[in-house]
Amino acid sequence: MIRASQETWPEGSFVAQLPDAERVALLEAGTPVRFEDDAILLVQGDVGDFLYVLTGGLVKVIVGAASGAQTTLAIRSRGDLLGEFALLDNKPRTATACAAGPVTAVKVGGAAFQAFTDRSPAVHATVMRYLLSKMRSTTERRAAERVWDARGRLAQVLYELGRQRALPDADGLIRIPITQSELGELAGVAVSTAERVLKDLRRRGTVSTRYREITIRDMDYLKSIRFSREKP
Numbered sequence: 001m002i003r004a005s006q007e008t009w010p011e012g013s014f015v016a017q018l019p020d021a022e023r024v025a026l027l028e029a030g031t032p033v034r035f036e037d038d039a040i041l042l043v044q045g046d047v048g049d050f051l052y053v054l055t056g057g058l059v060k061v062i063v064g065a066a067s068g069a070q071t072t073l074a075i076r077s078r079g080d081l082l083g084e085f086a087l088l089d090n091k092p093r094t095a096t097a098c099a100a101g102p103v104t105a106v107k108v109g110g111a112a113f114q115a116f117t118d119r120s121p122a123v124h125a126t127v128m129r130y131l132l133s134k135m136r137s138t139t140e141r142r143a144a145e146r147v148w149d150a151r152g153r154l155a156q157v158l159y160e161l162g163r164q165r166a167l168p169d170a171d172g173l174i175r176i177p178i179t180q181s182e183l184g185e186l187a188g189v190a191v192s193t194a195e196r197v198l199k200d201l202r203r204r205g206t207v208s209t210r211y212r213e214i215t216i217r218d219m220d221y222l223k224s225i226r227f228s229r230e231k232p
Contacts, residue, residue, distance in 0.1 A: 013079025048086020057103035
């Protein structure tokens with residue numbers, strides 16, 4: 001059993017917003033599952049009769065167009081819900097979810113999640129706040145694409161990913177299993193632009209990169225430049 005009340009959950013995540021008793025109830029409402037790197041958790045277009053509560057790792061949310069093109073829309077992490085939209089509105093899933101490295105989660109069926117949300121008005125309100133925060137984040141990011149420069153948007157996405165990761169590795173670094181191309185998609189910039197900005201951040205010692213991984217070395221610097229205007 002997951003010792004929910006003694007865990008540290010990322011700020012802003014759904015699980016972090018729950019009181020201890022409700023947190024325990026949610027994690028005991030389903031079945032623990034594990035996925036290896038690149039495993040598919042959810043498939044776009046499928047019926048949504050369950051959701052996941054992520055307890056470890058990162059998950060890429062990918063949207064496929066009719067043309068076959070795919071775009072990484074979001075990254076979900078420990079403490080987040082995954083697949084709740086289709087469960088709540090009884091419509092097909094709008095995206096595919098793929099593990100970025102090993103992932104652990106609790107799979108909760110529709111009836112069990114409904115029973116959980118019916119526990120109290122406070123729980124229901126927490127669900128609504130969490131859903132609205134996702135929508136607000138999407139709106140802010142789209143607005144930023146029209147106003148802020150690529151460097152600031154990429155810094156913002158890296159900063160968000162660093163906060164989602166919550167706890168650095170033993171060496172104090174935050175390793176994100178994501179490609180430079182996926183980072184560019186999340187920030188709404190071309191791959192060549194993402195590569196150029198990351199090259200500058202590497203030179204400054206803010207990040208380092210390797211195959212399918214970006215390591216954050218200086219969260220404070222990312223925080224200082226996110227959503228910055230283009231300088232002449």
